[in-house]
Amino acid sequence: MKRALAATIVAALMSAGAARSEDAPPQDVKIADMAVKASLTGTPGSPEEGAKTLANRSLGNCLACHAVQALSDEQFHGNVGPPLDGVADRWSVEQLRAIVVDSKQALNDESMMPGFYTLNVGKNVRKNLVGKTILTAQQVEDVVAYLATLKE
Amino acid sequence: MNRRLFAAHSALLLIVASITGKAVLADPVDDSLQIDGTEIITRAPAPEGLPFDQVLSGWLFREAETRATEADSFANPGMLAVERGAEIWNTVEGTMGKSCASCHQDAAKTMKDVGAHYPKWDAASGKPLNVELRINKCRVDNMGAEPYKFDDPNQLALTSYIKHQSLGTPVGIDLSQGQMQSWWDRGKELYYTRTGQLNLACASCHEGATGKYIRADHLSQGQVNGFPTYRFNTAGMVSLHNRFRGCIRDTRAEMPAAFSDELMALEVYVTWRGTGLSVETPSVRQ
Numbered sequence: 001m002k003r004a005l006a007a008t009i010v011a012a013l014m015s016a017g018a019a020r021s022e023d024a025p026p027q028d029v030k031i032a033d034m035a036v037k038a039s040l041t042g043t044p045g046s047p048e049e050g051a052k053t054l055a056n057r058s059l060g061n062c063l064a065c066h067a068v069q070a071l072s073d074e075q076f077h078g079n080v081g082p083p084l085d086g087v088a089d090r091w092s093v094e095q096l097r098a099i100v101v102d103s104k105q106a107l108n109d110e111s112m113m114p115g116f117y118t119l120n121v122g123k124n125v126r127k128n129l130v131g132k133t134i135l136t137a138q139q140v141e142d143v144v145a146y147l148a149t150l151k152e
Numbered sequence: 153m154n155r156r157l158f159a160a161h162s163a164l165l166l167i168v169a170s171i172t173g174k175a176v177l178a179d180p181v182d183d184s185l186q187i188d189g190t191e192i193i194t195r196a197p198a199p200e201g202l203p204f205d206q207v208l209s210g211w212l213f214r215e216a217e218t219r220a221t222e223a224d225s226f227a228n229p230g231m232l233a234v235e236r237g238a239e240i241w242n243t244v245e246g247t248m249g250k251s252c253a254s255c256h257q258d259a260a261k262t263m264k265d266v267g268a269h270y271p272k273w274d275a276a277s278g279k280p281l282n283v284e285l286r287i288n289k290c291r292v293d294n295m296g297a298e299p300y301k302f303d304d305p306n307q308l309a310l311t312s313y314i315k316h317q318s319l320g321t322p323v324g325i326d327l328s329q330g331q332m333q334s335w336w337d338r339g340k341e342l343y344y345t346r347t348g349q350l351n352l353a354c355a356s357c358h359e360g361a362t363g364k365y366i367r368a369d370h371l372s373q374g375q376v377n378g379f380p381t382y383r384f385n386t387a388g389m390v391s392l393h394n395r396f397r398g399c400i401r402d403t404r405a406e407m408p409a410a411f412s413d414e415l416m417a418l419e420v421y422v423t424w425r426g427t428g429l430s431v432e433t434p435s436v437r438q
Binding site for chain 1: 345346347348349350351352353356357360361364365366367368371403404405406
């Protein structure tokens with residue numbers, strides 16, 4: 001418990017001071033064997049923040065396509081993708097990271113799921129979004145940390 | 153990457169979902185639509201080349217209340233636009249002292265079924281015209297009036313009025329005229345091109361995910377037979393190119409201009425995808 005707390009404090013200090021340049025740039029993130037092995041930031045993700053990012057319509061908006069029972073307070077879960085309940089029983093953290101980073105590379109090149117940390121995007125991207133990923137590296141780590149709690 | 157594993161895994165998910173009783177798919181309703189005694193074709197055999205057996209009106213995907221509002225032309229707020237369109241039809245404008253009626257008389261006769269066959273090839277312009285552009289051409293060439301700006305309320309009203317004269321008529325466009333076929337080809341290419349930061353094509357939502365929910369929205373086939381549409385969300389009429397632009401914006405892409413060649417090509421192609429569905433203008437959507 002104490003060690004966990006200490007780790008959290010260190011992580012908080014690190015993230016407070018973390019230069020964004022520490023983040024792996026999206027073009028350097030390699031998906032091999034359906035997995036992204038290393039953390040994108042070196043800072044452990046926060047499941048609480050991850051849940052918020054996942055639900056937030058202007059961030060992950062994951063609920064547009066996926067249902068999550070633990071978030072049933074949030075209205076309107078879509079069913080374009082499979083429910084995410086129990087997703088951590090089905091995939092490892094490294095695999096979940098790969099799916100969130102770029103599902104077209106990780107799962108299926110026809111996947112409807114947007115890649116949240118990739119520059120491999122569609123045509124005519126809105127000007128102010130060119131060269132930007134949907135989520136920041138830390139937001140991806142947070143979402144992955146939250147997904148890792150979804151066990152049945 | 154292991155697709156086989158993934159496919160097996162999805163199949164498992166489907167089974168799990170059906171055991172837990174969670175709906176994975178929500179089908180369009182099994183219901184029929186009459187408006188003012190006119191039978192509306194909401195299901196038609198799909199034209200060859202589409203991955204569907206049937207093309208389906210967006211009406212079948214809406215909530216009961218929305219469907220009922222469209223079925224009752226007294227309750228349908230879109231009929232106000234149609235009535236306004238009738239006024240404009242008879243109003244003289246421009247330097248030549250003419251109204252639409254001066255040349256076309258009674259729209260119930262002269263415009264009957266006309267809207268069901270647009271866009272149409274226009275040799276003089278060297279491109280397909282939709283009803284909005286056809287109106288503008290008449291205003292400029294035959295009335296000496298200014299063309300309407302995109303989504304001018306009068307443009308919406310007059311377009312709705314003209315399309316409404318085809319209520320119930322099956323949509324069918326003539327691809328043999330002029331270069332219609334190459335506009336269709338271009339529209340098809342656009343329909344399957346993924347755009348924006350979210351990397352989605354029209355087909356991602358309206359072909360691959362038809363019948364599913366994206367947040368609160370029940371995804372239809374994205375058919376155009378009901379446009380201009382009355383939308384509860386915005387409490388007003390929505391033109392087709394406005395809808396196209398909205399869907400493209402939602403992929404986080406730059407939006408093409410209304411009536412640009414891109415959106416005209418898309419209109420030709422998507423109209424063809426709804427061949428055989430009745431014109432429903434003014435349809436009601438949420």
